[in-house]
Amino acid sequence: MLDKVIRMVRFKRLSYRTAFLTIIISFFTCCYILFQFINSNDSIKRFDDYYLTPADVVDNKIEIRIKPDLKRKNDIVKDATFFTICRNSDLDGIKNSIESLEKNFNKNFNYPWIFANDEPFTNEFKDKISQIVSGDVTFTVIPKEYWDVPKFIDQTFLKDQLEQFEMENVMYGGNLSYRKMCRFNSGFFYKLKALSKYNWYWRVEPNVKYTCELPEDPFKIMVDENKLYAFVLAMTEDKRTVRKLWATSRNYFENLNSWNNTIEDGEIYQSISNTSLGFIEQNTDRNELVRGEFNYCHYWSNFEIGNLNFFRGSEYDGYFQEIDKTGNFFYERWGDAPVHTIAISYLLAPDKIKYFDNSGYFHENIGNCPRDKNDYKDLHCKCSKHREFSWHRHSCVPRWFKGLKMDLPQEIHW
Numbered sequence: 001m002l003d004k005v006i007r008m009v010r011f012k013r014l015s016y017r018t019a020f021l022t023i024i025i026s027f028f029t030c031c032y033i034l035f036q037f038i039n040s041n042d043s044i045k046r047f048d049d050y051y052l053t054p055a056d057v058v059d060n061k062i063e064i065r066i067k068p069d070l071k072r073k074n075d076i077v078k079d080a081t082f083f084t085i086c087r088n089s090d091l092d093g094i095k096n097s098i099e100s101l102e103k104n105f106n107k108n109f110n111y112p113w114i115f116a117n118d119e120p121f122t123n124e125f126k127d128k129i130s131q132i133v134s135g136d137v138t139f140t141v142i143p144k145e146y147w148d149v150p151k152f153i154d155q156t157f158l159k160d161q162l163e164q165f166e167m168e169n170v171m172y173g174g175n176l177s178y179r180k181m182c183r184f185n186s187g188f189f190y191k192l193k194a195l196s197k198y199n200w201y202w203r204v205e206p207n208v209k210y211t212c213e214l215p216e217d218p219f220k221i222m223v224d225e226n227k228l229y230a231f232v233l234a235m236t237e238d239k240r241t242v243r244k245l246w247a248t249s250r251n252y253f254e255n256l257n258s259w260n261n262t263i264e265d266g267e268i269y270q271s272i273s274n275t276s277l278g279f280i281e282q283n284t285d286r287n288e289l290v291r292g293e294f295n296y297c298h299y300w301s302n303f304e305i306g307n308l309n310f311f312r313g314s315e316y317d318g319y320f321q322e323i324d325k326t327g328n329f330f331y332e333r334w335g336d337a338p339v340h341t342i343a344i345s346y347l348l349a350p351d352k353i354k355y356f357d358n359s360g361y362f363h364e365n366i367g368n369c370p371r372d373k374n375d376y377k378d379l380h381c382k383c384s385k386h387r388e389f390s391w392h393r394h395s396c397v398p399r400w401f402k403g404l405k406m407d408l409p410q411e412i413h414w
């Protein structure tokens, strides 16, 4: 090889000195390229070039089952719906969730319910579900473009990462479908045609329980109180799943034009108003415009009531696409909960976020159980106070009140 180069150089009548220099320069260029390549595993840049903005596609396989004799109250929220994504195999689990919500709430309100799946629902699923939901029911199939691993993802790197996460014993560490689900819930659910005539969704997962009655209509509360997002539980995320999420998110939000407008001359960091970052940020420098660290708190997204137009808006959707470019929904295991939370914390003022106390909501073993004896009795709760998590020391609910300077519920001293 070297001989050849030298012969070529001689052929071109160049001096040995030029040849020597060329070889040295080539050598260092090669080293540099190799070094960049080795390091690129860790850089965001590598994947940017290949990113294709997700196509806008339509879920065309929509089936609606109308309840013909439904007489709904007047003061319901017209553009509100329950929303569930699940598989056919989740039938029993989702039946439990529906029965619990119908009994404690929806039998009096008959809100519609939309079900989405990455595969078509079976007739058995549709029949059984339609029987137990009191409102109209819609079934839709999630388009492949909104679910499958996109082309820009490096399959070899992905395989390594799944193995790595599995080895580290991260929950769902090696699970690819879980990542597809999280990405869908981060950047696509609000684009479904099945949801297009709605502005409010209430997310429900299989095997959740509402252990108390909900006498008031949470959708109505959202509208009346001018809120955009509601949560009932909050906790910290496994750091290993979101190693690069905070940095990537900050890059996006702090380069938005609107961000500059919120920082006035001479203002110190603490007085940047109208974000809800106080919930998720720690170790901020009071004297400098320097952001703090992510404390890993997030709104637990298996329960959510949210405004769809907030998610459909260019600030949120633009955020999703920007962070999607990194491929880290797959290479890491970014959850929809921290993604929603960070966006909400940057984009919404504290007064746009609703905390529903005394929800009696349980996801598996973790939930809320009213503390006050009278509340417990009045709401006909059936939950164990020993399983109450909202005010547990690992809960982020207290942090929300403190960080956003909200008044704690009366009997809580933190």
Ligand SMILES: Nc1nc2c(ncn2[C@@H]2O[C@H](COP(=O)(O)OP(=O)(O)O)[C@@H](O)[C@H]2O)c(=O)[nH]1
Pocket (backbone or CB within 6 Å): 084, 085, 086, 087, 090, 116, 117, 118, 119, 177, 178, 181, 204, 205, 206, 302
């Ligand atoms: N259609 C579909 N839904 C899924 C899939 N994986 C998870 N889900 C749904 O996504 C939601 C979250 O999944 P889950 O297993 O409960 O995750 P966890 O709550 O984080 O442990 C639930 O509503 C599941 O039914 C999938 O592969 N296909």
Ligand SMILES: *[C@@H]1O[C@H](CO)[C@@H](O)[C@H](O)[C@H]1NC(C)=O
Pocket (backbone or CB within 6 Å): 172, 175, 176, 177, 178, 181
């Ligand atoms: C992957 O995650 C889903 C939940 O999203 C779960 O139901 C499934 O059992 C997991 N698969 C494996 C192989 O762990």
Ligand SMILES: *[C@@H]1O[C@H](CO)[C@@H](O)[C@H](O)[C@H]1NC(C)=O
Pocket (backbone or CB within 6 Å): 255, 256, 257, 260
């Ligand atoms: C925000 O302000 C900084 C400094 O004042 C400037 O360098 C930056 O370009 C601005 N960003 C945008 C998006 O306008």
Ligand SMILES: *[C@@H]1O[C@H](CO)[C@@H](O)[C@H](O)[C@H]1NC(C)=O
Pocket (backbone or CB within 6 Å): 273, 274, 349, 351, 352
């Ligand atoms: C913050 O946003 C709220 C709306 O959420 C608005 O009413 C209020 O005036 C804003 N405050 C400042 C200081 O901009």
Ligand SMILES: [Mg+2]
Pocket (backbone or CB within 6 Å): 205, 206, 302, 363
């Ligand atoms: Mg779940």
